[in-house]
Amino acid sequence: MATVSVTQRRVIAAAKKPVPVTGRFGAYGGRYVPETLMAALDELEREYEKAKNDRRFQARLEYLLKQYAGRPTPLFFAKRLTEKLGGAKIYLKREDLLHTGAHKINNCIGQALLVERMGKHRVIAETGAGQHGVATATVCALLGFECVVYMGTEDMRRQVLNVFRMRLLGAEVRGVDAGSRTLKDAINEAMRDWVTNVRTTHYLLGSVLGAHPYPTMVRDFHRVIGREARRQVLKAEGKLPKAIIACVGGGSNAIGIFYDFLKDKKVELIGVEAGGCGEGLGQHAARFRGGSPGVLQGTFSYVLQDKAGQIATTHSISAGLDYPSIGPEHAMLKDSGRAEYVPASDVEALKATTVLARTEGIIPALESAHAVAEAIKRAPKMKKSEVLIVNVSGRGDKDVGILRENLKLD
Amino acid sequence: MPFHFENKPVLVAYVTCGDPDLATTRDIILAAIESGAGIIELGVPFSDPVADGPVIQKASERALKHGTSLEQVLKLASEIREHSQSVGMIVFSYLNPILKMGMSKFCKVARHAGLDGVLITDLPVEEAGEYLREARKNDLVTVFLVAPTSTDQRLKQIATVSTGFIYAISRTGVTGARQQMPEDASGLVKRLRRFTKLPVAVGFGISTPEQFAAVGQYADAAVVGSAIVQAIERNRGHEAPAVAEFIRSLVARKS
Numbered sequence: 001m002a003t004v005s006v007t008q009r010r011v012i013a014a015a016k017k018p019v020p021v022t023g024r025f026g027a028y029g030g031r032y033v034p035e036t037l038m039a040a041l042d043e044l045e046r047e048y049e050k051a052k053n054d055r056r057f058q059a060r061l062e063y064l065l066k067q068y069a070g071r072p073t074p075l076f077f078a079k080r081l082t083e084k085l086g087g088a089k090i091y092l093k094r095e096d097l098l099h100t101g102a103h104k105i106n107n108c109i110g111q112a113l114l115v116e117r118m119g120k121h122r123v124i125a126e127t128g129a130g131q132h133g134v135a136t137a138t139v140c141a142l143l144g145f146e147c148v149v150y151m152g153t154e155d156m157r158r159q160v161l162n163v164f165r166m167r168l169l170g171a172e173v174r175g176v177d178a179g180s181r182t183l184k185d186a187i188n189e190a191m192r193d194w195v196t197n198v199r200t201t202h203y204l205l206g207s208v209l210g211a212h213p214y215p216t217m218v219r220d221f222h223r224v225i226g227r228e229a230r231r232q233v234l235k236a237e238g239k240l241p242k243a244i245i246a247c248v249g250g251g252s253n254a255i256g257i258f259y260d261f262l263k264d265k266k267v268e269l270i271g272v273e274a275g276g277c278g279e280g281l282g283q284h285a286a287r288f289r290g291g292s293p294g295v296l297q298g299t300f301s302y303v304l305q306d307k308a309g310q311i312a313t314t315h316s317i318s319a320g321l322d323y324p325s326i327g328p329e330h331a332m333l334k335d336s337g338r339a340e341y342v343p344a345s346d347v348e349a350l351k352a353t354t355v356l357a358r359t360e361g362i363i364p365a366l367e368s369a370h371a372v373a374e375a376i377k378r379a380p381k382m383k384k385s386e387v388l389i390v391n392v393s394g395r396g397d398k399d400v401g402i403l404r405e406n407l408k409l410d
Numbered sequence: 411m412p413f414h415f416e417n418k419p420v421l422v423a424y425v426t427c428g429d430p431d432l433a434t435t436r437d438i439i440l441a442a443i444e445s446g447a448g449i450i451e452l453g454v455p456f457s458d459p460v461a462d463g464p465v466i467q468k469a470s471e472r473a474l475k476h477g478t479s480l481e482q483v484l485k486l487a488s489e490i491r492e493h494s495q496s497v498g499m500i501v502f503s504y505l506n507p508i509l510k511m512g513m514s515k516f517c518k519v520a521r522h523a524g525l526d527g528v529l530i531t532d533l534p535v536e537e538a539g540e541y542l543r544e545a546r547k548n549d550l551v552t553v554f555l556v557a558p559t560s561t562d563q564r565l566k567q568i569a570t571v572s573t574g575f576i577y578a579i580s581r582t583g584v585t586g587a588r589q590q591m592p593e594d595a596s597g598l599v600k601r602l603r604r605f606t607k608l609p610v611a612v613g614f615g616i617s618t619p620e621q622f623a624a625v626g627q628y629a630d631a632a633v634v635g636s637a638i639v640q641a642i643e644r645n646r647g648h649e650a651p652a653v654a655e656f657i658r659s660l661v662a663r664k665s
């Protein structure tokens with residue numbers, strides 16, 4: 001074709017100046033979904049922007065966080081753990097004390113109120129450890145929505161108590177038998193449901209993953225963790241902490257506690273990924289150790305993948321960290337060096353669970369135990385005058401089956 | 411560019427490459443061309459096909475089990491081009507395998523293989539800047555999807571950056587055969603035509619001669635995917651003749 005038509009010239013001009021995109025964290029993030037979902041994401045973004053500036057919405061959110069979920073959560077000085085490790089003063093941010101047992105409820109309440117605003121009545125969600133599924137089932141019961149939760153059958157096996165809790169709360173749990181039958185596969189199936197029923201259904205995504213506006217919106221709903229922690233540590237110690245540690249599955253509890261400390265450049269932010277049972281592809285979920293930039297399930301971030309761009313399988317003893325990609329904002333924080341990311345293995349997480357249980361009388365979720373494991377490595381190398389905050393994102397009740405299998409205490 | 415839309419509706423045949431293996435895929439495609447398919451969509455299998463129903467999911471799994479890659483699909487394209495100069499041929503892929511190869515390299519190799527264009531399922535126009543630049547450079551058409559949920563504003567945006575043809579999804583949902591074609595489809599095509607003179611293909615759920623003919627009433631082409639993939643699955647050992655027969659049955663009414 002020798003001559004360039006008017007249409008083609010228009011196309012070339014458009015190609016040079018693509019439609020501006022929002023929802024970027026440096027190079028990461030964006031909105032990579034089938035066209036069918038684009039209008040729904042636009043609607044969600046618009047509603048969320050409106051709600052942010054709506055005092056009634058904010059007042060309702062605050063009321064439910066306080067009177068229903070139990071915020072603020074304590075910042076607890078772990079005296080015996082501090083003494084045992086002999087270094088930094090360790091504080092625990094007690095998200096495990098929230099209603100339903102993990103930080104996940106913060107985001108679920110926020111999104112559920114948006115569902116109400118949008119006039120939708122059906123909510124779907126994915127879940128790995130079952131904590132997000134339980135929190136979703138809970139808010140759906142509270143506000144009277146129909147609720148369907150997708151869960152990999154491997155995760156249903158290892159988090160059987162949470163499956164029952166969801167059903168008790170009136171949710172339908174649909175097992176997903178594809179791939180490695182874990183979190184990623186559950187998200188695929190939830191996205192297929194959403195593509196089909198998008199006109200009536202809200203997808204209540206449980207971490208800072210997926211297409212814009214989810215990573216931003218879910219982060220905002222969890223910011224309350226860091227906002228409280230900052231105020232609490234200043235009150236208790238009169239100074240900021242030296243470091244903050246949180247586990248990173250998708251990254252919602254971590255970004256929630258990190259966010260209000262980002263501007264405090266001296267505060268070290270440490271995310272802990274699942275080191276699993278080895279360093280080979282398929283043996284862990286440490287995206288920053290074995291992954292590279294790619295697109296999975298709506299967002300551009302670090303992804304564990306093979307040479308042909310097929311997504312790798314992952315392994316972790318903790319279902320909530322067992323996922324091949326990571327929230328795009330964490331990818332940006334990693335590249336810029338503002339946050340640091342380290343792995344903790346299955347064995348280290350199990351050990352940390354026992355340590356925290358026996359020094360402080362707190363049984364953490366296996367996800368949170370990864371953060372505790374890093375604290376156990378790091379605190380002894382820090383000065384006694386320095387303060388370390390560990391985000392205990394959830395409690396370990398759901399994990400007693402796995403703990404019992406692995407710890408051989410009977 | 412070998413897209414011919416004179417004899418409507420054109421049959422666009424989707425095949426998941428590498429199911430059951432690449433040599434068979436090649437035979438299937440040649441048979442499809444022979445029996446009346448005007449455009450071939452070479453489906454690149456992906457580990458996480460969020461827009462696909464069970465039939466194409468399972469086909470992708472089978473293809474990936476023996477390591478079918480984008481690179482191999484592009485090689486297959488050049489083999490098919492050797493056999494047929496006149497068939498239209500596009501790659502149908504999720505974004506990540508293409509990103510892994512590199513958009514620029516992918517577009518070069520695709521053109522070199524004799525492909526006419528590309529459709530990336532999970533790449534909406536907002537994110538398509540680099541893709542559009544590289545595809546234009548290599549003279550590949552950029553096919554985008556429109557959906558019943560696309561607003562008029564989106565249809566307009568999509569029409570602006572589309573070349574070759576536009577692919578209208580007949581209904582909200584994943585790929586897969588359905589008993590009835592929904593009302594959505596013709597209304598969507600009507601809305602879309604206000605913004606474009608490009609030919610429009612309708613797909614998702616077409617599996618019978620009746621549906622094929624019905625789509626021909628308002629669209630320029632009809633895409634048949636899952637039904638072909640299912641014919642492949644159900645006719646182990648004689649896939650190509652089975653697909654040929656199926657395609658002949660679809661286009662038989664066309665005069």
Ligand SMILES: Cc1ncc(COP(=O)(O)O)c(C=O)c1O
Pocket residue numbers: 102103128129130131132206207208247248249250251252253254319320321365367368393394395
């Ligand atoms: C207690 C707990 N912590 C952490 C996570 C990981 O998610 P995120 O990284 O989004 O906080 C989960 C997920 O299921 C969880 O249940």
